Amino acid sequence: xxxxxxxxxxxxxxxxxxxxxxxxxxxxxxxxxxxxxxxxxxxxxxxxxxxxxxxxxxxxxxxxxxxxxxxxxxxxxxxxxxxxxxxxxxxxxxxxxxxxxxxxxxxxxxxxxxxxxxxxxxxxxxxxxxxxxxxxxxxxxxxxxxxxxxxxxxxxxxxxxxxxxxxxxxxxxxxxxxxxxxxxxxxxxxxxxxxxxxxxxxxxxxxxxxxxxxxxxxxxxxxxxxxxxxxxxxxxxxxxxxxxxxxxxxxxxxxxxxxxxxxxxxxxxxxxxxxxxxxxxxxxxxxxxxxxxxxxxxxxxxxxxxxxxxxxxxxxxxxxxxxxxxxxxxxxxxxxxxxxxxxxxxxxxxxxxxxxxxxxxxxxxxxxxxxxxxxxxxxxxxxxxxxxxxxxxxxxxxxxxxxxxxxxxxxxxxxxxxxxxxxxxxxxxxxxxxxxxxxxxxxxxxxxxxxxxxxxxx
Amino acid sequence: xxxxxxxxxxxxxxxxxxxxxxxxxxxxxxxxxxxxxxxxxxxxxxxxxxxxxxxxxxxxxxxxxxxxxxxxxxxxxxxxxxxxxxxxxxxxxxxxxxxxxxxxxxxxxxxxxxxxxxxxxxxxxxxxxxxxxxxxxxxxxxxxxxxxxxxxxxxxxxxxxxxxxxxxxxxxxxxxxxxxxxxxxxxxxxxxxxxxxxxxxxxxxxxxxxxxxxxxxxxxxxxxxxxxxxxxxxxxxxxxxxxxxxxxxxxxxxxxxxxxxxxxxxxxxxxxxxxxxxxxxxxxxxxxxxxxxxxxxxxxxxxxxxxxxxxxxxxxxxxxxxxxxxxxxxxxxxxxxxxxxxxxxxxxxxxxxxxxxxxxxxxxxxxxxxxxxxxxxxxxxxxxxxxxxxxxxxxxxxxxxxxxxxxxxxxxxxxxxxxxxxxxxxxxxxxxxxxxxxxxxxxxxxxxxxxxxxxxxx
Numbered sequence: 001x002x003x004x005x006x007x008x009x010x011x012x013x014x015x016x017x018x019x020x021x022x023x024x025x026x027x028x029x030x031x032x033x034x035x036x037x038x039x040x041x042x043x044x045x046x047x048x049x050x051x052x053x054x055x056x057x058x059x060x061x062x063x064x065x066x067x068x069x070x071x072x073x074x075x076x077x078x079x080x081x082x083x084x085x086x087x088x089x090x091x092x093x094x095x096x097x098x099x100x101x102x103x104x105x106x107x108x109x110x111x112x113x114x115x116x117x118x119x120x121x122x123x124x125x126x127x128x129x130x131x132x133x134x135x136x137x138x139x140x141x142x143x144x145x146x147x148x149x150x151x152x153x154x155x156x157x158x159x160x161x162x163x164x165x166x167x168x169x170x171x172x173x174x175x176x177x178x179x180x181x182x183x184x185x186x187x188x189x190x191x192x193x194x195x196x197x198x199x200x201x202x203x204x205x206x207x208x209x210x211x212x213x214x215x216x217x218x219x220x221x222x223x224x225x226x227x228x229x230x231x232x233x234x235x236x237x238x239x240x241x242x243x244x245x246x247x248x249x250x251x252x253x254x255x256x257x258x259x260x261x262x263x264x265x266x267x268x269x270x271x272x273x274x275x276x277x278x279x280x281x282x283x284x285x286x287x288x289x290x291x292x293x294x295x296x297x298x299x300x301x302x303x304x305x306x307x308x309x310x311x312x313x314x315x316x317x318x319x320x321x322x323x324x325x326x327x328x329x330x331x332x333x334x335x336x337x338x339x340x341x342x343x344x345x346x347x348x349x350x351x352x353x354x355x356x357x358x359x360x361x362x363x364x365x366x367x368x369x370x371x372x373x374x375x376x377x378x379x380x381x382x383x384x385x386x387x388x389x390x391x392x393x394x395x396x397x398x399x400x401x402x403x404x405x406x407x408x409x410x411x412x413x414x415x416x417x418x419x420x421x422x423x424x425x426x427x428x429x430x431x432x433x434x435x436x437x438x439x440x441x442x443x444x445x446x447x448x449x450x451x452x453x454x455x456x457x458x
Numbered sequence: 459x460x461x462x463x464x465x466x467x468x469x470x471x472x473x474x475x476x477x478x479x480x481x482x483x484x485x486x487x488x489x490x491x492x493x494x495x496x497x498x499x500x501x502x503x504x505x506x507x508x509x510x511x512x513x514x515x516x517x518x519x520x521x522x523x524x525x526x527x528x529x530x531x532x533x534x535x536x537x538x539x540x541x542x543x544x545x546x547x548x549x550x551x552x553x554x555x556x557x558x559x560x561x562x563x564x565x566x567x568x569x570x571x572x573x574x575x576x577x578x579x580x581x582x583x584x585x586x587x588x589x590x591x592x593x594x595x596x597x598x599x600x601x602x603x604x605x606x607x608x609x610x611x612x613x614x615x616x617x618x619x620x621x622x623x624x625x626x627x628x629x630x631x632x633x634x635x636x637x638x639x640x641x642x643x644x645x646x647x648x649x650x651x652x653x654x655x656x657x658x659x660x661x662x663x664x665x666x667x668x669x670x671x672x673x674x675x676x677x678x679x680x681x682x683x684x685x686x687x688x689x690x691x692x693x694x695x696x697x698x699x700x701x702x703x704x705x706x707x708x709x710x711x712x713x714x715x716x717x718x719x720x721x722x723x724x725x726x727x728x729x730x731x732x733x734x735x736x737x738x739x740x741x742x743x744x745x746x747x748x749x750x751x752x753x754x755x756x757x758x759x760x761x762x763x764x765x766x767x768x769x770x771x772x773x774x775x776x777x778x779x780x781x782x783x784x785x786x787x788x789x790x791x792x793x794x795x796x797x798x799x800x801x802x803x804x805x806x807x808x809x810x811x812x813x814x815x816x817x818x819x820x821x822x823x824x825x826x827x828x829x830x831x832x833x834x835x836x837x838x839x840x841x842x843x844x845x846x847x848x849x850x851x852x853x854x855x856x857x858x859x860x861x862x863x864x865x866x867x868x869x870x871x872x873x874x875x876x877x878x879x880x881x882x883x884x885x886x887x888x889x890x891x892x893x894x895x896x897x898x899x900x901x902x903x904x905x906x907x908x909x910x911x912x913x914x915x916x
Contacts, residue, residue: 031771092773156771183675197674201772210736212887216655216787216855217641220699220757221731221748223741226782227695227760234692237685239810241678273679278668283681283812290679299678302685303775308762309783313489313614314659314820315550316785317761317886324684325767327774329674352697354741362772397674428775429670 005134005447012134013440017113019049020126023088024106024115030066030089031156039152042088043067046125046150053133055148061168063160066152070171073132074145080457081145082450083174085407086125086181087154090117091428098430111436118434120427124180124420125150127439131446143454147174154181154403157201157363162406174413176376176453179404180442182397182419185268187435190384190445192377193417194370195396196404197298198330200339201363204229204347206307206322208355213318223354225322226307232357233324235350236300240286243300245346251333255288255296263291266393276424295396299329327363336364366405369396374414375456383449384418387441418449462596463905467588471898475571477507478584481546482564482573488524488547489614497610500546501525504583504608511591513606519626521618524610528629531590532603538915539603540908541632543865544583544639545612548575549886556888569894576892578885582638582878583608585897589904601912605632612639612861615659615821620864632871634834634911637862638900640855640877643724645895648842648903650835651875652828653854654862655756656788658797659821662687662805664765664780666813671776681812683780684765690815691782693808694758698744701758703804709791713746713754717854721749724851734882753854757787785821794822824863827854832872833914841907842876845899876907 009016028042029035043060046069050058055071066089074081093103093116101107106115113123128148136142149172151161165172184191208225209218238244270282270290284293293299307322309315328339340361351357370377372394381392397417404415420442426432467474486500487493501518504527508516513529524547532539551561551574559565564573571581586606594600607630609619623630642649666683667676696702728740728748742751751757765780767773786797798819809815828835830852839850855875862873878900884890 031773032769092767092769094767094769199674199774201774203772208737211884213735214886215757215759215761215785216657217752217881218735219759219785219787220751220755221740221742222735222737223739224759226763227691230688230691230760230763233685233688277671277676277680279666279680279812281681281811282679283810284679293678294675297678299673301673301677301682301774301776302688302766303673303773304766304768304777305684305688305780306764306768308760309550309552310762310764310781311490311550311552314661314783314785315489315761315886316657316659316759318759319762322763323768325772327673327677327772329677352741353739354737423675426669428672428773 003447004138006444008134008138009130009443016130020113020123021106023122023126024117025104027104028089028152029092030153031092039066039089043069043152046088047071049129050148053129054136061164063164065160068152068161068164069150070148072147073142076142076145079144080175081147081173082176082178083147083149083172083411083413084128084178085149085403086128086179087121087151088125089152089155090120090122091155093430095430100431103432108436112433113436113439114431114433116432118432119421119425120432121154121181123434123439124442127420127443127446128178128180131443135447135450143450147172151403157199157365158403161403165406165410169410172411174411177407177411177413177415179415179417180419182417183421183423183425184419184438185266185393185395187422187437188388188390189393190388190390191393191395191419192380192384193395193397193419194372194377196368196417197397198334198336198367198405199363199365200328200330200336200361202326202340202343203360203362204232204324204326205358206232206355207320209318209320212320215316215318219318222318223352224318225355226319228352228355229305229307229322229324231352232347232350233302235346241284242286243298245300245342247342248298248339251335252298253332255292259296260292262394263289263295266291266395296331298331298334301327303327330367332367332369334367336361336366365403368404368408370415376414376416376453379452379456380416380418380449383445383452386448387445461905463592464902466592466596467901474588478571478581479564481580481584482575483562485562486547486610487550488611489550497524497547501527501610504546505529507587508606511587512594519622521622523618526610526619526622527606527608529606530604531600534600534603537602538633539605539631541605541607541630541635541869541871542586543607543635543637543861544586545579545609546583547610547613548578548580549613551888553888558889561890566894570891571894571897572889572891574890576890577879577883578890579612579639581892581897582900585878585901585904586636586638589901593905593908601908605630609861615657615823616861619861623864623868627868630869632869635865635869635871635873637873637875638877640875641879641881641883642877642896643726643851643853645880645893646846646848647851648846648848649851649853649877650838650842651853651855651877652830652835654826654875655855656792656794656825656863657821657823658786658788658794658819660784660798660801661818661820662690662782662784663816664813665778667776667778670778673774673776677776680776681810682776683813684777686810686813687763687765687780687782689810690805690808691760693804699742700744701756703758703800705800706756706797709793710756711790713750717754718750720852721747721753724749724853754789756789756792758784760784788825790825790827792825794819794824823861826862826866828873834872834874834911837910837914838874838876838907841903841910844906845903
């Protein structure tokens with residue numbers, strides 16, 4: 001017999017999708033100041049939806065940036081409390097011309113919802129609201145007390161959330177923290193992620209001559225900031241894919257044989273990755289598998305580079321500036337501030353003559369790993385299996401959720417990362433989408449999880 | 459007593475400047491397709507001005523790109539023929555926000571004409587027209603037969619002019635070729651340039667994964683095209699500023715002791731260059747002075763680089779592509795096509811795994827040196843001295859005039875490079891300008907030159 005929440009979800013499917021499309025239509029790009037009002041509107045939309053669900057004390061808490069949305073339901077007397085974290089902001093959409101349909105005009109095609117934020121993370125936030133609605137509407141109550149903490153700055157590294165969590169630690173107090181902002185390995189492999197890498201995001205600015213110069217008249221005699229930038233960037237990595245910044249690996253906890261074996265058992269081949277991303281050869285740190293490289297090893301990646309002429313044709317210019325954007329993914333026990341210092345030291349040593357270089361920390365998040373054996377983690381595995389009918393994979397994530405460390409350190413509660421996205425969702429890329437199958441099964445999995453967790457915590 | 463042409467030029471100064479402003483107002487940016495019509499209008503303006511001067515058979519010759527303007531005055535029976543070459547197209551203007559006034563709204567301030575093309579090369583083309591007008595209007599004749607060849611594609615490497623010159627070699631036949639598209643060393647140092655470097659302009663395109671990837675999920679396991687581009691670019695040059703492409707220097711004619719001594723006598727210090735461009739240190743090929751580096755040594759310069767995210771904030775993307783624009787300045791006896799082959803070979807050897815790289819030749823010009831002792835060169839030195847009252851410097855230029863080789867090879871006439879711009883004119887940069895002093899003295903110098911040359915060729 002179907003659980004009652006399942007009937008409810010099936011009956012209200014059209015209505016719910018309509019609501020989700022409203023949220024996805026709001027271009028809440030947190031990094032761009034021109035979208036400040038849109039981002040505010042998305043916060044208000046989430047607050048409205050929480051009130052409709054029956055949450056109380058729903059409010060937008062202002063921050064130095066975009067507001068935090070909070071709401072609570074504390075009528076399960078004597079029961080533990082769950083805090084659900086998510087974010088209503090999204091990544092920028094450029095290059096816009098590569099989108100098949102407007103990123104903020106959601107559309108269903110190929111059995112998927114196409115829109116910026118459909119997978120990361122509006123779709124998954126919305127599922128948590130609707131899962132609780134289904135349980136509350138069909139049973140009149142919820143198995144736990146619930147609190148929602150939905151922020152608007154995840155895509156810019158959550159600069160204001162740590163202070164907010166510190167200030168409101170009593171308000172946010174919880175026994176379990178739930179986050180759905182990671183991916184499943186593939187659509188038939190439900191996945192509990194028990195660790196994520198940290199992040200340190202930098203901008204490198206190289207300044208040379210005080211104005212752009214004619215490269216024919218000055219080239220060869222004056223240091224070219226692009227050449228200097230290239231020289232510095234190249235000094236970060238060697239031919240074996242090893243980061244050559246002194247001390248970069250000093251605090252890295254080595255991969256254990258058990259972890260290596262567990263990753264191998266997932267049977268995720270290099271071939272399937274090559275095919276997925278469309279390359280003939282992979283490249284990464286020597287001595288590690290592609291899973292180890294993305295899950296348990298730190299990286300230094302250039303996300304953007306620019307300087308000089310980018311237009312049609314050529315322009316014989318020796319530009320006065322060149323820039324790069326860099327992110328390091330960090331693993332336990334690396335620390336973003338220390339990595340900044342190491343990079344600053346390295347840049348100082350590797351700056352060629354004739355330019356001045358500045359490196360700025362934009363963005364940071366400390367790496368985190370949840371104890372694999374925790375009942376809240378194991379219950380998640382069971383909930384997935386009930387809905388997907390296959391064993392759950394336990395992984396460590398490649399991406400970073402900068403807020404995880406703060407939640408862990410301040411609230412001291414185990415964190416469950418239960419993601420419903422797929423690696424192919426093109427999050428952060430053109431044509432982001434979220435499979436309807438994952439949306440539907442995800443909703444059911446969340447409902448089951450609350451009952452599995454209730455059982456486990458008895 | 460003032461020569462009659464000088465009186466004429468003084469009397470008509472306001473009128474002439476007004477005409478020049480008309481030409482400078484036309485945004486004839488040859489590299490940008492959106493300015494195709496503007497470029498055509500500039501061609502028509504030059505043709506109109508040549509007809510007004512009294513030139514005959516004035517016409518716009520269509521090419522695969524922008525038209526060539528031709529006009530002739532062949533009434534000096536039995537006298538030699540001079541071909542005056544110049545260009546009516548200009549460089550792009552970006553970054554536009556750095557211009558103090560609109561690049562196509564000419565303005566006089568600080569005793570200079572501010573506008574894109576004021577120095578390179580509309581201003582100097584205009585001076586040749588007005589110098590002949592002054593002589594013709596005051597004496598009723600000219601000391602030589604004259605032909606004008608004013609093209610519209612110099613700033614994109616003159617792709618169509620070689621074929622045009624070949625086809626019309628009879629029409630263009632001349633005994634001396636005059637070009638004013640180089641600089642004086644400074645405003646009190648008139649300069650005859652007896653050689654210019656060649657050019658080979660490339661675009662490097664690096665392709666990695668088939669779509670942009672999330673750098674947190676894939677970074678470390680998939681080759682990042684920006685990293686790959688950086689690795690390739692870095693491989694072009696070593697720490698001593700030496701180009702490390704195999705065979706790059708093989709055909710370079712070494713600097714002679716006489717040339718070194720001549721350059722040293724110019725007393726152009728490193729200090730003044732540092733101050734001019736605003737850097738604390740210079741950088742260039744070890745073992746050569748800054749003049750040798752820009753005049754007689756070949757270079758490889760990155761003019762632009764782009765890939766990934768360039769916006770405000772950060773975006774954790776591993777982009778699918780990265781690009782660079784590169785120009786090599788070449789000296790005798792290097793050959794652009796051969797340099798392309800060497801670079802292709804080098805890129806092949808230095809491409810890291812996981813990406814595909816393409817290098818395309820955009821643009822080329824063979825290096826050229828005029829015999830220093832030629833009477834047409836020496837007459838130029840005397841004409842400058844008459845007007846400026848100081849000895850003329852004889853130099854080799856750093857920039858490239860791709861068409862010079864063609865003119866030399868097809869028309870087999872000595873080429874006189876008599877420039878009136880200054881290194882501080884900011885050609886190819888924001889706030890390009892042309893000093894009024896150089897404009898006025900330049901006009902007189904050109905008039906004197908024709909009489910000096912008449913004397914020398916008797």
